[in-house]
Amino acid sequence: MSDIPEGFETMKGIDLAEDHIGPFYYRPEGDKYRCLFLAEPKHSNVGGIVQGGILMTFADYALCIAATDGYLEESCTTVSFSTEFIAAAEVGRLIECMPKVVRKTGSLVFVTGELLQGEQTLLVFNSVLKRLRNE
Numbered sequence: 176m177s178d179i180p181e182g183f184e185t186m187k188g189i190d191l192a193e194d195h196i197g198p199f200y201y202r203p204e205g206d207k208y209r210c211l212f213l214a215e216p217k218h219s220n221v222g223g224i225v226q227g228g229i230l231m232t233f234a235d236y237a238l239c240i241a242a243t244d245g246y247l248e249e250s251c252t253t254v255s256f257s258t259e260f261i262a263a264a265e266v267g268r269l270i271e272c273m274p275k276v277v278r279k280t281g282s283l284v285f286v287t288g289e290l291l292q293g294e295q296t297l298l299v300f301n302s303v304l305k306r307l308r309n310e
Contacts, residue, residue: 178213178269186246196229199236201245204273208245210237211271214264214292225264234258234272234290234300241274242284242304251284251304258300264292282306 183200193199196218201210212233220226235253242251264270274288284304290297 193236201240208240209273214266219266237272238274238286238302250307254303254305256302258298260298261296264297
């Protein structure tokens with residue numbers, strides 16, 4: 176965790192698959208959330224770069240954090256998720272995302288964003304999530 180900047184925390188126990196793949200981190204910044212993770216060798220594919228499914232899982236983590244405002248009062252489930260890969264991600268470096276909530280209705284949340292490694296855009300995404308009220 177020494178490569179993770181101060182103030183970031185994990186959200187263990189919300190999604191066991193993400194706990195297994197991560198760790199993924201988040202930090203509130205104003206009315207948005209900055210999410211990041213350190214790409215480790217366990218995240219690489221046969222070509223030695225970060226596997227695309229890992230990037231998509233991290234993007235889904237980030238968009239859910241944004242859509243639910245950090246799971247404070249509700250959770251969500253992804254209804255649709257589209258992505259375009261732009262560049263390969265290197266192992267050993269941080270990958271980050273600051274997703275943007277475009278619209279929130281009574282039952283859905285529309286979120287867009289991009290994953291970055293330094294200044295390099297890795298992928299862009301658009302998603303729709305179903306809001307689930309915590310009981």
